[in-house]
Amino acid sequence: MAKWLDSGDLVPYDDQVGGHKFTKEKPLLGLLKHKEGYILKSVEGGTKGKNEVRFYEELKNDESLSSLRELVPSYFGTVTIKINSKDMTFIVLDDITRSMKKPCVMDVKIGLQTWEPGCSEKKKKDENAKYKECKEEWNFCIPGFQVYDLLNSTLEHPRKYDKEFGKSLDPGKVISVFKTFLNFNSGYLGLEKLVQSFTAQLDLIRRYFQTQNHYHFYSSSVLLAYDAATLTNDQDSYPLIRISLIDFAHVTAANGQVDLNYLQGITNLWTLFRTQLLQKNN
Numbered sequence: 001m002a003k004w005l006d007s008g009d010l011v012p013y014d015d016q017v018g019g020h021k022f023t024k025e026k027p028l029l030g031l032l033k034h035k036e037g038y039i040l041k042s043v044e045g046g047t048k049g050k051n052e053v054r055f056y057e058e059l060k061n062d063e064s065l066s067s068l069r070e071l072v073p074s075y076f077g078t079v080t081i082k083i084n085s086k087d088m089t090f091i092v093l094d095d096i097t098r099s100m101k102k103p104c105v106m107d108v109k110i111g112l113q114t115w116e117p118g119c120s121e122k123k124k125k126d127e128n129a130k131y132k133e134c135k136e137e138w139n140f141c142i143p144g145f146q147v148y149d150l151l152n153s154t155l156e157h158p159r160k161y162d163k164e165f166g167k168s169l170d171p172g173k174v175i176s177v178f179k180t181f182l183n184f185n186s187g188y189l190g191l192e193k194l195v196q197s198f199t200a201q202l203d204l205i206r207r208y209f210q211t212q213n214h215y216h217f218y219s220s221s222v223l224l225a226y227d228a229a230t231l232t233n234d235q236d237s238y239p240l241i242r243i244s245l246i247d248f249a250h251v252t253a254a255n256g257q258v259d260l261n262y263l264q265g266i267t268n269l270w271t272l273f274r275t276q277l278l279q280k281n282n
């Protein structure tokens with residue numbers, strides 16, 4: 001990856017569903033997309049970006065972390081780009097929605113505790129107050145998602161559900177939110193394979209967290225993506241799905257302890273898929 005990219009080849013990333021958005025008012029934050037299909041995430045503004053770069057660099061260089069490398073987006077280093085005559089540094093990542101024609105994407109933030117040990121009392125209080133009911137019931141929350149509604153195929157754009165939706169979400173409605181995300185009402189035969197694939201991938205992540213004791217992941221998400229254009233009645237084809245762990249700004253050393261906070265959240269998410277969505281989609 002070149003250390004410099006032309007800013008003319010960059011556009012705001014439209015399929016972003018959570019996190020800080022790239023706006024004219026706050027051009028230092030948010031994700032950009034390069035025309036070759038890379039995602040660029042800003043590392044400006046404090047220690048969070050630097051922590052995330054450190055995480056990706058360690059992952060790249062430490063062979064004992066190769067299983068974890070399989071679960072995160074491919075990392076292509078960092079680049080510096082001049083934007084509004086200011087040099088800015090970005091992490092370059094593979095786009096999880098790459099080649100998807102109708103990307104349906106959900107950001108699920110994992111864990112009851114979304115603040116890392118050692119943060120300020122204010123941060124702790126602010127984090128505990130957000131998505132409170134959902135986190136307490138499920139040990140995860142939903143900061144955002146988008147879905148191409150297959151029953152309404154005249155819509156050119158996905159329906160977007162933002163963090164305000166996630167913050168006010170009644171925990172009792174979480175299962176129906178996943179059904180909305182998965183286009184359950186469409187009745188396509190491919191739905192069963194879609195749910196099976198997601199369940200199997202979530203199980204892989206869950207199994208990894210049962211024993212990993214290298215990192216603790218606070219305020220980190222699982223990004224679920226599928227291409228609604230590949231959800232069909234064709235018996236021979238499989239819907240295109242990808243799952244990835246993202247957002248490592250608050251990853252800390254585990255000191256040999258399993259990350260029980262993350263493990264509980266990912267187990268609940270997997271259980272939801274396995275018991276509430278699998279083979280119940282008609």
Ligand SMILES: O=P(O)(O)O[C@@H]1[C@@H](OP(=O)(O)O)[C@H](OP(=O)(O)O)[C@H](O)[C@H](OP(=O)(O)O)[C@H]1OP(=O)(O)O
Pocket residue numbers: 018019020048130143163219249
């Ligand atoms: O920057 P803001 O005001 O959007 O605040 C972010 C929060 O947005 P919100 O308060 O929900 O509107 C944001 O909340 P969400 O969980 O994304 O809703 C995070 O708390 C983020 O912190 P961090 O990047 O995880 O350390 C918060 O970032 P920091 O302000 O802590 O950098």
Ligand SMILES: Nc1ncnc2c1ncn2[C@@H]1O[C@H](COP(=O)(O)OP(=O)(O)O)[C@@H](O)[C@H]1O
Pocket residue numbers: 015016017018019020021030031039041073093094095096097105107144221223246247248249
């Ligand atoms: N590799 C990726 N591929 C596709 N989308 C991504 C990728 N990384 C992040 N995103 C999108 O950007 C959003 C915010 O990412 P995140 O890393 O959580 O940023 P922040 O640190 O601002 O919270 C995610 O919800 C997702 O929509």
